[in-house]
Amino acid sequence: MQDDRPVIDVAWILSHLDDILEATTQHVQLVAIPLVIGFILSLGLAVWAIRRPRAYGPMTATAGILYTIPSLAAFALLRPIFGLSLLTAIVPLTTYTLLILIRNNVAGFNAVPADVIEAAEGMGYTKRERLLRVELPLAVPLILAGVRIASVTLIGLATVVAVLGNSFGGYGQLITEGLQSFFPTKYLLGAVLSVALAFAADFLFVWIERRVTPWAHVRAGGR
């Protein structure tokens, strides 16, 4: 198959923009769905853990075990159950986020200063108001830090999903196909784009964090 095509075949790229866009959409979907589900699950679990500290140990142990399962193995194990569907990819990717997100969420809630909680309680906040208006907003910097790490991790893991087939493989698809066909333009493009997406996600969450927590970035101290 080798021939005199250049390492980076711009003409190929330009003629395949549709495919590249589709791979991008697939990849973002492979990251976004597990991230959203994992975030909702982990937030609920974290709230449970701060209300019942005894639940925290078993919870993180379970998440840790799930995290330990190699991704390829997880896809293989789930394939008989879900077949070659998106679900086979989404389920393990979601469970991989849990350990990171639960730990960060709980750390976020635990970082809320005790005097702030006492003041809120003394002023007559109900438990629910306190959670939504005091604890949650104050936990946001650490919660978003977890989301950031989880998103970058997912972008990496999602490239492996390509082993399941070509209908939703994202950038992993470009990489595997490029490698199989000894076509550097394709696999390098897949690699570069997944790295770029990881950086983009990282910057996105840093930016969001700064936008939603202006109070955490003010110049400290007196006049």
Added chain:
Amino acid sequence: MTAGTKHGAVVEFEHVTKHYDAPAAPRKGQAATPTPGAVNDLSLHVPAGRICILVGPSGCGKTTSLKMVNRLIEPTSGRITIDGVDIATRDLTELRRGIGYVIQQVGLFPHQSIGENVATVPRLLGWDKARRQARAEELLALVGLDPAKYRDRYPAQLSGGERQRVGVARALAVDPPIMLMDEPFGAVDPIVRERLQNEFLRLQESIAKTILFVTHDIDEAIKMGDLVAVFQHGGQVSQFATPLEILAAPSNEFVARFVGQDRGLKRLSLLKVDDVDLAPATTARVGDPVDEARRRAQADPAHYLLVVDESQRPLGWIAARDVPLEGAIEAAMPNPVSPLLDRHTTLKDALSMMLDADVQTGVVVDHDGQLKGLVTVDAIARKMRAGEHAPALVTTGEAEHEADVDEPGLTEPGLVGADAGT
């Protein structure tokens, strides 16, 4: 819930006990050894509109007692009433929203602006935005912070003293009749603390809240308190009285040690010239004929005349033997050695000024500078002795009988000050 109209409520502790079971102790351990923070059969009557200080060493139960008022801690037995209503019967959230709460670490919400922090309880109560903002600005001004400058800042941008003021403003937001303050000025440096204390006392003159105030600092207790409850280890109140009574006649060894060896000096700094019987002065006015002046001077026990001008303002002393043989008293004659005091000068400052000037007598004037009378070292000593024999200590359990300690101002009845000497 409108601004500046609601004054204090009466807070009453009736045989309030709080046990904390030691981890190993049986659940109903009646004779359990006192654990830190425990409170034992506390009865206190806190009159409306007064500052009642709970003071004592750490672990004595003072903070526990405070937190039982907004039910952050529930008593094991006994009851607490506010204006006669048992707080255990009240809705928890509603009770707390009606009580101002200030803590040492302030506990401002870091993610909210100063304006939002101050308007916390109004928001919980569902006030509309315009009303909340107006109230927040009013309160910031009240505690001496320029609303335009501070409203939109975050707590992290404020100094410790400024944060503490915001904490007080926040506690006052819905004009609660009661404020609970747990070492509110404990986390700031001494100079700022002094300023915050003074500002708070001035503020209290206009807002007249019922304030329960916890501190471990006896000097702060004496300065801030209309009434002081001295807690002893084991959650018992050793003495509940005015600061002056506690200094003059500590109820027991513990209180005496707790208030310190210098309690005499502390009393001097609480008492004012106003509290002492002023002696009349023998005076001569500028322009009086010398013969008459000399006669009066000789009749004076000390053979001295105080020369005053046409407006009764003292110019200085002249001895009988120094009165000229002819002419009239002139403004240049007298020797202005005695310090001029006013009725608000503390006895400590008065004594200090008299010692500095090496005299036995201070001249008391009113705010126009007119002579009101004389205060002598002897009179101060008499006043101090009189205090030592102060009667009737109010101790716990007897608090009800002594409910009329609620005139705890710094003057004692029957001692009229500045008018005596004219």
